Every structure is written in C-alpha cells, then in structure tokens.
Amino acid sequence: MTTTSLPTWSELPADHPLLQLHSRLPTILEEANHSQIWGVRLIKTTPPAFSSLLILQKYLRSVANDVDNAAENLTKTLKWRKEFGLDKENAIPEEFGPDFEGLGYVTQVGKENGGANIVTWNVYGAVRDIKKPFGDLQRFLRWRIGLMERAISHLQLATTSTPIPDYGKGDDPHRIDQIHLYGGVSFLRMDPLIKAASKATIEIMQAHYPELLLRKFFVEVPLIMSWMFSAISFFVSAETAKKFQVISYKENLGKELGKLEDIPKDLGGNGPDLATLDKRLISDDVA
Template identity: 45%
Template structure:
C-alpha cells in the first residue's frame, strides 16, 4: 500500500509520446488529396498516460479549408441591366424585306401620317394597314418605292397624291357596271380586257386600246374628264384581275414583279400627221394621271400598227414618264407581229388580227359597261306669223 501511495510522488520519466510524422498528419490543402496514414503500432498506454491524456483538453479540430474549385456566384445584375435584358429577349426581329430595303421600312413608318393626311386608305382594292405582316400593303409600298428609284420623299409624295386622286374619283365605282356606264357611241369598241392563263406564272392580263375604232375624235376626246373616267374604268377592271389584295408573297424589290399587266395600243387607220388637238389634250392628261395613280403596274406596252417614221411620238411620251416605264415601250409597225413577242402557247390565244388564232376581241373580251345615249335633236324654232298690221307695214 505504501508503495502504491508513493507512486505519484516518484519521479518517473514522462511517458514518451511518439512525435507524429508531420509529413503524414499535416492537413491536406484544397487542391491536394491527403494520402491515407500509415498504420503505427503503439504500446498500450499506461494508467498515468491515460490519466494525463484524459486531463489534457481536447485540441480543437482545424477548420477545413474551402475548396478552391468551388465556382464563385455570379454578381447580381444592376437595375439597369435587369431592365434591359427582357427588352432584348422580347424585341421582335425585323422582316427580311425591311432589312434588305431600309427605305421600305422608312416609308412604312410614314404610312399612318400619309393615310391620315390623304383621308383615304384604299389603293387598288388593298386596304392599307400599318402592319408589317400585311403582305398586300407591303407590295403596294414596294411599287411606289420602285417607281421612284428608291427615293423615299418622292415615293411618299406620289403615294399621297394617288390616294387623294382615288378619294376624289372613286375608280372602283367607275368600273362597277351597276354604278357607271359609258356612252357606246363614244367608247364602244375602243377598249377591252383579256385574261390568259399561264402555267406556273399566273395569269397574263392584257388591256387593248383600239384608237382606230374612234368614229368622231371630237366627241370621244372632247370631254377630257369623261374620257379619263372611261379609261380609269378599263384600268380598274385590269387591276382587279391582278388580285393584289390576295397576295401571299412579298415582291422582290430587285426581282420580277408578278403583279403587272400588258397594254396594247392599236393605231390602225389613225393619222399622226393631223393630230386632233383634243386627242393631244386627252393623251397628255391620261399620261399624267396614270403615271401618278398606277405606278409599276405595267410590264410591257406595245404600240402596234404605227408607222416606223413616227418615232417622234414615242420620244414625246418618254418626256412624261420615268425611265423605268419608258424602257417598257415597244413600237410594232405591223400588228400581226404582236403574237411573236409572246411564248407560242400563249400567242395562239391572241386574236387573229394580232398573229394568234382566236376570235376578235368583240367576241370574248371584257369592257366597261356601255349604254346607248339618245341625243336630243335640236328643236326647230317656231316663228309666229306676223299680224295683219305688221304685214301691211
């Protein structure tokens, strides 16, 4: 027992604690993987060593270093960036035809103002809309832009004038047989419309102006306003056949335009050397009105049965129209050669007088409504017999 009591006071060597191998117990860094510690065989601790270890406070465990491979959170967007981001995502892309032709988009942006100032929204049967997806509207704008060689201001002015003219004259009503008809004595046989089917290219629309059929030039062309109404009625019938309001594809600004017609002017038996002044006035007014109100609707214009020496007439016409229209003029001295200007399958459908094998235009072609107008014969003045007194005098 005494020995046991003295045991704590005896100077005993401190228990040897094996120094840990720092190369093995060192905490692994974030980018390195700590190797597994090698097994160490230690002697069983004595009671004193156990007591000492129990009395020693437990060493705090070192905090694990954060892994360097952790991705840092993205900084929160600022208020301005957060507001701008949805706008970029929701912004609709421009139609290809606006990107290809910037002037077209600019004319489209001006459309509401143009329509408001003109007080009219219809063009060639198309209700113009400020809708970039409305193909008929876009095609109308392309025609006015092409007619002015891409000049935005000129196209805007012409579109405004054309809308005002349609508002004042109502050409759709002029072509409506239930609303308007024209003097058969003045305009009978003077103009026709034919439609020819073509495979893969749509219908070919042709208007025929037979000036050789005029019986009395002073009557037909004397009233210029009446002649313009009749001529506009014929044009509107052809425009209706183009079906611009049913267009499903946008015209290629630099390509072919499928919404155009052919015009034939026949001058058989018409004297150019003694041009009637009424004819000159009506011709000039027609060119002025049609070049403004019907741009880019003409594909080709053929002047048939015209003497070759009458080149001055075409030079005069080119003064009043733009170069794009003038290049479409084709004079032909012999009307029978007209069919040769078209594919064989189509040429056969033309009247015989123009090189085809079909009947004359009077037999099947359309024309504005005509009516017989009875002219009042001038009344004879009734002279009273003088009285007896007057006789005597």
C-alpha cells in the same frame, strides 16, 4: 396571279425602306383621309399586312427606295383617288354607251412557261367621231381610268402571296401589258382633243399608277411615223420609256405576247376577237 409560295417579308431588318415607309402609314392615311387603292385597304398593323407591303413596295421601287418621295407620292395618289371618286363601296359602274364601244378591252394572255399576263387594249382605230369619246375630257378620263382599274383588279393584289423584290433586285410580277392599236388612225392630223386626252392620261398614269406597266406596244404605226413614238420618251421616265415597243405590222404582235390562242387571229394569234376574249375573262371571274 396567286401562288402557294410563302411571303419573304417576314424577317426584314428594322431599317429596311419598306418598314420605314410602313411606319409612316398612320400619317399618310390621316392626311389623305383615304385608305383604299387597287382593291387593297392600307392598314398599319404588327406584323405588317402583306397586301399593304405590296402597295408600299410599288411606290418605293418607283422612286429607287426614296422613303420621303414614296410617302409623298402615295399621299397624293390616295387624295386623288378620293377626289376622282374611286374605291366607293357598292358603286354602280358608269355606262359610257356607244361612244366608247369597241375602244377598250381587258384580256388575259397565257405564257408558255406558265402563268398569264393581264392586257389592256386601246383600239384607237375604232373611233369614228373624235368629238364623241374625246370631246368631254373628264368623261374620257373616267372611261380610261376605269379600264385601267378593271385590268388591275385581275392582278388580285389584295389576295396574292407573291412578294415584290426590292428595287434593283428583280422584276415586279404584278404588272400589266398595254397595247395601243392604231390601224386606221391618221397620224398626220392629230386632233387637239386627242392631244389633250393623251397628255392628261399620261400625267395621271405617271403620277398615280407606279410600277404597273410591264410593256407598252404601239401597233400598226407606219414606219415613217415611228419617230413620233420615240419622242414620247421625252415625256415619261427613262424606266418607262424602256418598256415601249413599236410594231408596224399587227401580224407580228402575237409572237411578242404569249399563247396564240389568247390573241386574235388578225393580230398574229389564232384566238377569237377581242370582245370575245374580254367576255371570257369576265366569265372566268364569275366562275
């Protein structure tokens, strides 16, 4: 998601919230004892590093330009990332084995007007034994956070030159779509293990992944159960809840996403299956 356009953060007024937050970086980094986030190493320089401003802008937008709140939240996130074991150099990716096979994918969907969106897919209907992926909560969270981190890596936040508008002045171009596929899931028997995993995941995403969600689709939700997903809005911010879309018929998903060749046929597109699309994105990275 890179571009040749020039950054627009070169002439900010001294009292701009972005520069105020940037001035606090030394204190934030010292307290957190961690500086890495989403492929970006936060640094305090003059002039400010573009990639650092990008991260700071996300935190500012998530709290309507409240500099104190943004500084507090960023500090908490950096501490959490260190504690969770993220950002380690030369870390060997954890292998989760067959218990998580077919449960999650990351793909890229082109847009008709150019560019592309990164998409994460959670295929809950692929779960055959609830205790295997959900029985160990910490293991599930490592897998789920790993999927999110892999998707974010494709946003290329460390190298992009596309700035993020100030709060209330335009859309953040560096976000991802999330799609939850519920075909084959029994909504009337929500297991406590799934409830616990869902609650913990929502809490982590809310606290440590601000301004990264473009849209979230709940697909193959029975019409009679649509109310349940409306109720989720009570547990997330109003801004996040506005991004939720419930789609009862999976064939209707394709027209919501973009180019049909990047969407599986059974989901309203004319492309290959999710596993193939996931591998295609990996191949593009290697190339």
